[in-house]
Amino acid sequence: MTGQTAKIASRCECGSMATRQVNQFILHEELWWDSEFSCDACGTYMCEHAGPGRAPDDVREALLAAHGPVRLQLAGPIPSLVPALKVVREVSAAPLPQARELVGELCRDGLVGTLSEMEFLKARLQLRGVHADVDRQIPRRD
Numbered sequence: 710m711t712g713q714t715a716k717i718a719s720r721c722e723c724g725s726m727a728t729r730q731v732n733q734f735i736l737h738e739e740l741w742w743d744s745e746f747s748c749d750a751c752g753t754y755m756c757e758h759a760g761p762g763r764a765p766d767d768v769r770e771a772l773l774a775a776h777g778p779v780r781l782q783l784a785g786p787i788p789s790l791v792p793a794l795k796v797v798r799e800v801s802a803a804p805l806p807q808a809r810e811l812v813g814e815l816c817r818d819g820l821v822g823t824l825s826e827m828e829f830l831k832a833r834l835q836l837r838g839v840h841a842d843v844d845r846q847i848p849r850r851d
């Protein structure tokens with residue numbers, strides 16, 4: 710199973726620094742994310758979220774910072790952009806003009822995102838006969 714985890718420092722109600730552990734993964738052919746909060750100082754433990762859908766920006770940023778982005782690129786020219794457009798619209802719920810831009814990026818330099826997002830998109834494209842490759846990039850060290 711494709712999945713990634715990251716930890717985000719977060720302040721607990723008790724005043725101590727606690728940890729949010731966030732995960733993004735593919736489950737039942739959907740892209741899921743979840744978030745658990747735990748504080749060692751007072752023992753608070755909560756499942757904050759678990760479900761399918763696009764992860765919020767702070768979760769994505771933590772995953773990207775921990776693991777680096779990956780790039781998804783079409784394996785070769787495709788006779789029609791329609792299947793790719795359909796997939797991108799299903800996956801991102803983007804309006805058509807934005808979906809066209811995303812497909813344009815897929816054809817040119819590639820789309821960049823978290824590993825789970827790009828593996829998910831790749832699998833969905835594959836179902837419609839569009840082949841794409843995921844390229845792991847070296848995380849930037851700023």
Ligand SMILES: [Zn+2]
Nearest residue numbers: 721723748751
């Ligand atoms: Zn606490």
